[in-house]
Amino acid sequence: xxxxxxxxxxxxxxxxxxxxxxxxxxxxxxxxxxxxxxxxxxxxxxxxxxxxxxxxxxxxxxxxxxxxxxxxxxxxxxxxxxxxxxxxxxxxxxxxxxxxxxxxxxxxxxxxx
Amino acid sequence: xxxxxxxxxxxxxxxxxxxxxxxxxxxxxxxxxxxxxxxxxxxxxxxxxxxxxxxxxxxxxxxxxxxxxxxxxxxxxxxxxxxxxxxxxxxxxxxxxxxxxxxxxxxxxxxxxxxxxx
Numbered sequence: 493x494x495x496x497x498x499x500x501x502x503x504x505x506x507x508x509x510x511x512x513x514x515x516x517x518x519x520x521x522x523x524x525x526x527x528x529x530x531x532x533x534x535x536x537x538x539x540x541x542x543x544x545x546x547x548x549x550x551x552x553x554x555x556x557x558x559x560x561x562x563x564x565x566x567x568x569x570x571x572x573x574x575x576x577x578x579x580x581x582x583x584x585x586x587x588x589x590x591x592x593x594x595x596x597x598x599x600x601x602x603x604x605x
Numbered sequence: 606x607x608x609x610x611x612x613x614x615x616x617x618x619x620x621x622x623x624x625x626x627x628x629x630x631x632x633x634x635x636x637x638x639x640x641x642x643x644x645x646x647x648x649x650x651x652x653x654x655x656x657x658x659x660x661x662x663x664x665x666x667x668x669x670x671x672x673x674x675x676x677x678x679x680x681x682x683x684x685x686x687x688x689x690x691x692x693x694x695x696x697x698x699x700x701x702x703x704x705x706x707x708x709x710x711x712x713x714x715x716x717x718x719x720x721x722x723x
Contacts, residue, residue: 535650537710580648594709596642
């Protein structure tokens with residue numbers, strides 16, 4: 493049973509063309525996270541939501557935005573993708589406690605042409 | 606500042622060999638959590654284990670075992686009798702409370718790629 497679902501699994505976009513990645517969860521977790529992972533690197537946190545409270549990492553470019561319309565869904569919007577934004581984008585969820593484990597989705601691999 | 610170091614970037618073994626992945630961490634927090642995740646070629650990060658800083662008991666789960674030593678700030682992971690399906694990138698991570706709001710922030714090591722050959 494899928495718990496954290498990401499759509500699409502593969503996304504191809506053109507340089508500068510806005511793209512939206514989707515994440516949904518069946519765990520009813522309060523916290524949702526978006527990570528960027530480039531080839532042969534560790535995941536890098538972009539931002540996270542506690543319920544609807546948005547928390548941006550200091551070094552996340554303004555080009556990246558997020559929306560969380562409800563508990564189950566969270567979106568990552570890349571307003572003007574550049575070649576450097578090609579990466580795997582991972583969504584994760586956790587409970588609200590600082591001890592809670594993060595559970596990851598399968599990721600969306602973004603290609604920018 | 607928190608830091609996780611996985612000194613081995615890649616390990617190649619033959620099936621049925623044991624393989625140990627090293628993880629060394631740095632933190633000033635007295636309470637913290639350590640994790641191991643597996644990332645197979647499909648890309649999903651699969652949770653393997655969580656250990657809190659007050660529990661230094663070693664743990665075994667099937668062919669997997671973990672050795673937590675606070676004195677050396679290490680949390681090593683051993684796969685016994687490796688199988689081809691164990692081929693993946695393994696990440697060690699350290700959790701710190703979020704500065705604001707709830708949830709936690711993971712500091713990842715650079716990952717160790719394990720290749721198990723038949």
